[in-house]
Structure formats: structure tokens, C-alpha cells
Amino acid sequence: MQKVQRFSDWLTKWFILVVLAWAAINFFVPQISIWARSYTNYFLSIILFGMGLTLSLDDFKRIVKMPLMVIVGTIAHYLIMPLLAVLLCRIFRLDGMIAVGVILVGCCPSGTSSNVMSYLSRGDVALDVSIGLLSTLCAPFMIPMLMNLLASQYVAIPTKQLFLTALEVVLIPIALGLAVHAIFKEKVQKVTAALPAVSQIAILVIIGVVVSVNHAKLFTAATALVLPVVMLHNLCGYGLGFLFSRLMYRIYPKGFRYAQQKAITFEVGMQDSGLGATLALQAFAADPIVAIPSTFFSVWHNISGSVLSAWWRRHDDRLGIAADSAQGRPEPVRA
Template identity: 85%
Template sequence: MSRVVQFGKWLTRWFTVVVVVWAIINFFLPQTSMWAKSYTNYFLSIILFGMGMTLSIEDFKRIVKMPLMVIVGTLAHYIIMPLLAVALCKIFHLDGMIAVGVILVGCCPSGTSSNVMSFLSRGDVALDVSIGLLSTLCAPIMVPLLMSGLASQYVQIPVTKLFLTALEVVLIPVALGVAVHAIFGNRVQKVTVALPAVSQIAILVIIGVVVSVNNAKLFTVETAMVLPVVMLHNLCGYGLGYLFSRLMFKVYPKGFRYAQQKAITFEVGMQDSALGATLALQAFAANPVVAIPSTFFSVWHNISGSVLSSWWRRHDDDYAIAADSQHGEHSSAKTPESAQPAAVPSAS
């Protein structure tokens, strides 16, 4: 098991590079991952089952203990990112299934990689995990609802298929994972230490499938604008998430302090792109191009999140800003317990 843990740490460190290399392999050798086309929902279920196994009753209690911040953060995510996706599609004149793919990734819940970025930047990881959990649990309702309202202008949205797929790959695996944790308690830690490696391998399989099935369309005139749009989507999500959290600080300064502002910034800007790709391949099977924006997002938001978290940490060190400061003012107080890392599965 120690070798698996070491491999997981290595894969986490070099994940972005591995993703790029893996994507190149599948681009030139599309048969590499084509076998898994019909099984992407199972691979995502494995990831979310693992997420459920890392959750305890305390994680759910935390939502009850800080309902305002968790609910507000979740609402911000589900308002800012979908509307931002629609706006970018209009600005860059995206149409058809490509626009549907951009909006789909915008309607997804926040990705678990935001938990890692929040920890690295000394943000409030507990709040980050709570918002991510609530947004994920809401996904089977929110994704079909938002897609039917925002993307139906481009194509008829299979609302029922989206709902059933999200229910199958999100709620059921998470619920089973939580049940396993509740039954076996701390004994699940013998297994959860391997989750980073398992989760990232599952993500690689999903990315490989998307690249393989879109081999002929990945770099065409039709998809030329997807990468810059995805980059802007993510970066604007960070910016608007941070501005929103600063505004909430003026309304409720006790709850939306500096560490919470960092958490909300990452929670708004980072998406569960693996879910987006899986929903695209399952609900829009005849048009796999819908999954391309989610795949690009998966690579890009890990790069941007790492850069932003590193910059934020260095900035705070340079200006002697403590993690528990009100709004980024100089302080020498100790980093609060809420900013300590929580057990989470690998980035998606």
C-alpha cells in the first residue's frame, strides 16, 4: 500500500504534465482509450464513491453549523459560472454543440481540486469542502435545470437523461461511500490512502476517451475558440468569486473573512470537469464534441489553480498577512484550525 501512496503523491505532483502527455498519446493513437467509451460513468462513480468514503457525519454537520456561508457560496457557484459560460458563448459567437459543452461545464458543481488549492493558499478548507459537498449533492437537480434554461437555444436538452445520469454517477456513489465510512469507521483509512491514485487514473481514462472519440475534431476551426474561452471562463470565475466574497465581507464580515474569501474564490472558479465530460459522453452520445470544453477545463484549471494558490501564499508571506486576518490586513495571529487540510480525493 505504501507504494500506491507514493505513486499517488507522484501522480498528484505531476498530474498536469501526465494529463498533457496522455492526451497527446490518445490524439495520435485514438484506440488507446476507445475501449472505455461506454464505461466513463463507472469511472466517475469510482471517483465519487471514493469522495463519499472520505466524508464523515462531521462534514455534513459543518454545513448545518455554517449554513449561510455554505449556501451563499454554493449559490454563487451555480449563478456565476453558468451565466459566465453563456456570456462567453455570446461574446465569442460560439454555437451548436460547442456552446452546449461550454455551458455544460459551467453548470457543473465545483471540483475537488479546489480543496487542494484552498489549502495551499491557506484558505478555509472546511468551508471549501462544505461548499463542494453541497454543490455536488445538488448537481442532479441543478445541472439539468440550468442546462434546460441556458442551453436549450442551441439544441434540445435531454433533461431526463442528464438527471438520471447525474443521479447515477453522483448521489448514489457518494451515498454508498458515506455508508461504508459510517459502517467501518476509521478502518476505511487503510483504503482511502490509495484514493488519490485511483481517482486520478479514473480521470485520465475519462480524458483519454474524450480525446480519442474527438480525435478528428479536437483541433479544427469549429473548436479553435474553445481553449481561450475555457481559460477566460475559469479566470473570470476566480475574479468574480473573489469580488463576490469581498462584497459579502461588507455584509457579514464575521463570516466572510480573508480565509473564506480564498475558499469561495476557488470554489466558484473550479469545476468538476470530469462530471462534465461524463455527462457529455452519456447524455450527448451522438455529439461527443460536447465533452471537449470539459477536457480542456480539466487541464487548465489545475494549472491556473496551482499558480493562483502559490501566488496567494507568497503574497501573504511577503506582506506578513496571517490566514485569520479580517480582509488581508497585516497580522501575526496563528493560522486557524479551520484552514487545516481535510481528507479529499484527488483533483478533477
């Protein structure tokens, strides 16, 4: 198990470079991952089963204990990111399946990477996990509804298939993971060390599939604007998430303090792009180009999240801002 832990730590440390290298390999040798196209939903199910294994009743109790912040944070996520996606598609005049792909990743729940970024920036990890959990549980219902509302102008949205696929790869694996955790309890902890590596490998497989099936279209005139749009989508999500949480501090200062503002910033700006890519490949199988924005988002938000969390930590250390600060300002020096 120590070897697994060391491998997991190594993969986590170099994950971004591994993703870039793996994407390049699949771009030039697409046969490597093309076989897994029909199995991406299973790989994502493995990730979410692992998520379920790490959950306990305490995670759900936190939602009950601080329902206002969790519900408000989840609503902010499902309002800001989908509407931002639509706005960016109009500004950059994206249409067709590329626009559908941008909106799809905008309609996804928050990404699990946000938990790590919140921790690194000294944010409220418990709130981060709770918003991520609630937004993920809502995904089978929210994604079809939002896609039908926001993307039906570009193409007929397979609402039923989106719902069934999201239900299959989200709620069922999480429920199974919870059940296994409840039954085996302490024994589960012996395998949790391997979960980060398993999840990252599954994400690599999904990315490899998307690059493989789209290798001829990945860098064309039709997709030239996808990367800047994805970058803006993510960065604007951070900015609007932070501004929203600062506004909520004025309304409810007891709950939306500095640490909570960091958590909401990452929860709003980071998406479950693995789910987006899987849904794209399953529900829009005839047009795998829909999965390209999710793939770009998967790489980019890990880079931007790492940079933002590191900057935030250095910023607080330099100014002497405490982790439990109310407004993110240096504490006054007392005589």
C-alpha cells in the first residue's frame, strides 16, 4: 500500500504535466485510447464510486447544519457558470456543437479538484465538500433542465438520455460507495489511499478518448476559440464566485467569512469536466466534438486552480491575514 501511496502522491504532484503528455500522445497516436470510447461512463462511475466510499453520514449532516451556505453556494454555481457559458458563446459567436459543448461543461456540477484548491488556499474545506456533494447529487436533474433551457437553440437536446446517463454515472455509483462504506466501515480505509490514483487514471482515460476521437478536429478553425473561451469561463467563474460570496457576507456576515468566500470561489469556478466529457460522448455520440470544451476545461482549471490557491496563500502570509479572518484583512496591531 505504501507503493500505491507513493505513486498516488507522484501522480498528484505531476498530474498536469502527465495530462499534457498523455493528450499529446493520443493526438499523434489516436489508436491508443479509441477502444475506450464506449466505456467512458464506466470510468467516470469508478471515480464517483470512490467519492461515495469516502463519504459518511457526517458529510450529509454538514449540509443540514449549514443549509443556507451550502444551498446558496450550489445555486450560485448553477446560475453563474451556465449563464457565463451562454454569454461567452454569444460574445465569441460560437454556434453548433461547439457551443453545446461549452454550455454543457457550464451546466456540470463543481469539480472535485476544488476541494484540494480550497484546502491549499486555507478555505473552508467542509463547506467546499458539502457544496460539491449537493451540486453533484443535483446533476442528473439540473444538467438536462439547463441544457434544454440554454442549448436547445443550437441542437435538439437528448434530455432523457442526459438524465439517464447522469443518473447512471453519478447517483448510482455514489449510493453504492456509501453503502459499501456503511457496511465495511474501517476496512474501507485500507483502500482509500489508492482512490486518488484510481480517479486520476480514470480521468486520463477519458481525456485520452476525447483527444483520440477528435484528433483531426482538435486544432482547426472551428475549434480555435474553444481554449480562450474555456479559460475565460473558468477565470470569470472565480471572479463572479468571489464577488457573489463578498455580497453574501454583507447580508450574512456570520456565515460568509473569508474562508467561506475562498471555498465558494473554487466551487463556482471549477467544473466536473470529466462528467461533461462523458455526457458529451454518450449523449452526443454522433458529434464527439461536443466533448472538446470539457477536455480543455479539465486541463486548464487544474492549472488555474493551483496558481490561484498558491497566490492566495502567499498573499495572506505576506499581509498577515488569519485563516479565520472575517473579511480577509490584516488584523490590527494592538498596543
